[in-house]
Amino acid sequence: MTESQETTSRLLRGVHRTLTGLHPAFESVLAAIVGLLMGALVMWLWGYDPIVAYKSMLLGAFANKWGLADSGAIAAPLVLTALTFSICLRAGMFNIGAEGQLIMGGLATVSVGFFALPPGLHHIVALTFAMIAGGLWSIGPALLKLTRGVHEVISTIMFNWIAHFLSIFLIGTLLINSLSADQTIAVPASAIFSKLVRGTDLTYAIFVAIAFALIVYFVLWHTAIGYEVRAAGLNPSAARYGGIRTKRTMFLAFLLGGLSAGLGATMILMGSSSTHAMYRLHGQLRNIGFDGMAVAMVGRNHPIGILFSAMFFGGLSAGGRLMQLSSSPVPVQMVRLVMGVIVFTMAVPELAKIFPSIKEQTVTLGQGLKRLVTSSRGRRST
Amino acid sequence: MILALIGFTLRAMVPITMTAVGEVIGETAGLFNIGLEGILLVSAFAGALGAAAVGPIGGLAIGMGVGALISLLFAVVSTYWKGTQMVAGIGINLLAIGFVEFGMIRFSSNAGAFSIPEQSQLFRFITPFGLLSPVIIIAVVLPFIIYWALKRTRVGLILKAAGEAPEAADVSGINVNVVRLLAATVGGALAGLGGAYMSVAWFGFVTKGMSAGRGFIALATVVFSGLNPILALAGGLLFGFFRSLGLWVDTIPGFPIPAEFLQMLPYVVTLLVVSGAIGRVRFPKALGTPYKRE
Numbered sequence: 001m002t003e004s005q006e007t008t009s010r011l012l013r014g015v016h017r018t019l020t021g022l023h024p025a026f027e028s029v030l031a032a033i034v035g036l037l038m039g040a041l042v043m044w045l046w047g048y049d050p051i052v053a054y055k056s057m058l059l060g061a062f063a064n065k066w067g068l069a070d071s072g073a074i075a076a077p078l079v080l081t082a083l084t085f086s087i088c089l090r091a092g093m094f095n096i097g098a099e100g101q102l103i104m105g106g107l108a109t110v111s112v113g114f115f116a117l118p119p120g121l122h123h124i125v126a127l128t129f130a131m132i133a134g135g136l137w138s139i140g141p142a143l144l145k146l147t148r149g150v151h152e153v154i155s156t157i158m159f160n161w162i163a164h165f166l167s168i169f170l171i172g173t174l175l176i177n178s179l180s181a182d183q184t185i186a187v188p189a190s191a192i193f194s195k196l197v198r199g200t201d202l203t204y205a206i207f208v209a210i211a212f213a214l215i216v217y218f219v220l221w222h223t224a225i226g227y228e229v230r231a232a233g234l235n236p237s238a239a240r241y242g243g244i245r246t247k248r249t250m251f252l253a254f255l256l257g258g259l260s261a262g263l264g265a266t267m268i269l270m271g272s273s274s275t276h277a278m279y280r281l282h283g284q285l286r287n288i289g290f291d292g293m294a295v296a297m298v299g300r301n302h303p304i305g306i307l308f309s310a311m312f313f314g315g316l317s318a319g320g321r322l323m324q325l326s327s328s329p330v331p332v333q334m335v336r337l338v339m340g341v342i343v344f345t346m347a348v349p350e351l352a353k354i355f356p357s358i359k360e361q362t363v364t365l366g367q368g369l370k371r372l373v374t375s376s377r378g379r380r381s382t
Numbered sequence: 383m384i385l386a387l388i389g390f391t392l393r394a395m396v397p398i399t400m401t402a403v404g405e406v407i408g409e410t411a412g413l414f415n416i417g418l419e420g421i422l423l424v425s426a427f428a429g430a431l432g433a434a435a436v437g438p439i440g441g442l443a444i445g446m447g448v449g450a451l452i453s454l455l456f457a458v459v460s461t462y463w464k465g466t467q468m469v470a471g472i473g474i475n476l477l478a479i480g481f482v483e484f485g486m487i488r489f490s491s492n493a494g495a496f497s498i499p500e501q502s503q504l505f506r507f508i509t510p511f512g513l514l515s516p517v518i519i520i521a522v523v524l525p526f527i528i529y530w531a532l533k534r535t536r537v538g539l540i541l542k543a544a545g546e547a548p549e550a551a552d553v554s555g556i557n558v559n560v561v562r563l564l565a566a567t568v569g570g571a572l573a574g575l576g577g578a579y580m581s582v583a584w585f586g587f588v589t590k591g592m593s594a595g596r597g598f599i600a601l602a603t604v605v606f607s608g609l610n611p612i613l614a615l616a617g618g619l620l621f622g623f624f625r626s627l628g629l630w631v632d633t634i635p636g637f638p639i640p641a642e643f644l645q646m647l648p649y650v651v652t653l654l655v656v657s658g659a660i661g662r663v664r665f666p667k668a669l670g671t672p673y674k675r676e
Contacts, residue, residue, distance in 0.1 A: 340477025
């Protein structure tokens with residue numbers, strides 16, 4: 001067998017592996033297309049021009065460095081709330097409590113305004129406070145699940161609402177800004193991340209989000225405890241039989257998710273927000289926990305996938321603001337509608353099955369490649 | 383004062399009870415829908431628009447229809463397309479927020495709320511307990527009818543078979559998927575009525591945060607009731623009572639506890655009740671899993 005033949009066979013095998021590896025990504029893309037098409041249908045029904053709207057949206061989000069920067073600024077907190085959902089899903093649970101943990105993280109973040117510290121140290125203290133607050137708020141549902149068997153979907157939602165009212169109380173009393181009563185004290189300048197791209201919302205905070213995603217990836221895929229968490233999520237009874245303490249893995253997943261969501265608040269309050277304070281009804285933080293679930297599912301609950309899908313949704317939101325100003329002024333709220341359709345579509349396993357022709361083509365392509373690979377392998381063995 | 387508290391409780395009970403009873407039907411047949419929150423929100427909005435256009439009864443009917451339609455879509459995904467029910471439910475909730483936010487801007491000059499004109503709201507009886515909507519009567523009577531239907535009729539048995547032992551149901555000639563589709567549609571219609579009630583017959587307006595966790599409280603009620611519609615009614619009354627208590631106590635001048643903590647009550651009580659109820663109740667064996675023929 002010549003060297004070139006061997007190279008070809010290696011390349012082909014590589015392509016085959018990449019294509020099969022891309023299968024989940026392909027499904028995410030398909031779901032995104034379905035979502036955008038449904039969005040277009042709604043726009044058209046309501047008398048907008050979907051092509052003009054989408055064009056201004058996509059150009060505004062991805063065509064230049066300012067658009068990309070604003071998309072990244074919106075993506076940063078979404079990465080972290082998506083991780084909350086994904087970590088717990090990998091551990092076999094549906095944690096929809098990122099919303100409440102984010103609010104608690106936000107309260108902890110603005111509380112660093114009470115004391116002065118040198119920059120750097122102040123950043124670290126604020127990030128730590130936010131993580132601890134988010135983590136503590138996730139312990140309640142975790143303990144209810146582990147000791148009383150309360151389903152996490154119910155307990156986390158209740159904790160979200162309790163956090164909502166608790167925050168209204170704290171924002172109006174303990175954390176109130178004496179100069180303007182509708183907001184809290186602000187995060188001081190010594191704890192604010194500086195701008196990464198001038199004239200946009202993007203700050204150095206995004207590196208914290210990326211770093212956290214990479215840490216989660218490392219912990220879940222390259223440590224023993226991460227392996228246990230995932231094993232317990234895939235098959236709890238088998239994991240228990242194999243000596244894994246599933247209660248411990250569930251608790252850890254909840255806690256790690258809480259840290260992540262808490263950190264999500266800092267992305268806004270120490271980064272993209274213009275006032276660096278929380279408002280009475282915490283409008284800047286509203287729905288970021290829920291949007292994170294969409295990001296998580298499209299990112300296939302993998303930290304690296306989440307980085308990409310957060311950028312996609314961040315782009316939709318950032319571009320959506322420009323879409324509002326285009327000649328086809330669709331309200332930016334359209335984005336969440338598209339998001340919902342995408343998640344709903346993601347619920348259908350092997351989405352491609354519903355579109356038989358696409359499925360056939362991928363299968364034929366895959367089989368063809370497989371034949372090529374095996375035949376080249378066969379040649380080598382002779 | 384006490385009479386007013388009872389009136390508050392009865393009004394607040396309706397959406398939770400209706401949604402919970404609908405979900406009891408769906409869960410008996412084996413479908414677990416966490417999208418109830420979204421169904422409540424969309425049907426409240428659709429009901430309000432419908433009432434403003436064709437009158438209160440039409441509004442309620444439109445709310446029911448929208449609830450049934452969303453639930454039917456959910457059921458198609460979770461039966462024929464073998465979808466993950468949790469994910470589909472989350473999708474419905476997100477979709478609902480987006481749809482209502484979008485629609486609010488489109489149909490209302492005020493992005494925060496859409497008000498229904500007085501003459502398009504459902505009439506209320508004047509009682510010693512305050513103004514009460516006739517829908518409350520439906521919400522009180524319906525759980526008993528559904529209880530009877532589930533426990534004593536052939537339809538109830540078929541539903542139970544589809545949820546407990548879909549294979550056995552299939553062998554005895556029951557089309558499991560169709561049964562689940564119908565159960566979800568009826569359940570969704572009830573949740574839709576609960577949602578439309580909120581806007582058309584209770585508040586008289588709709589906001590984008592209107593559902594306020596009621597869909598999830600209804601889910602918790604179903605857990606606590608162990609799929610018994612009469613207990614779902616009791617649960618609805620309990621949570622309605624604690625929501626009202628917060629509002630009612632807040633009207634007493636100089637009451638020492640801040641309003642925010644009183645508003646937390648229904649959610650805290652939900653947690654307490656559910657954590658006390660678990661272990662006592664059992665659910666259909668095939669709940670949450672799509673039926674695949676071998």
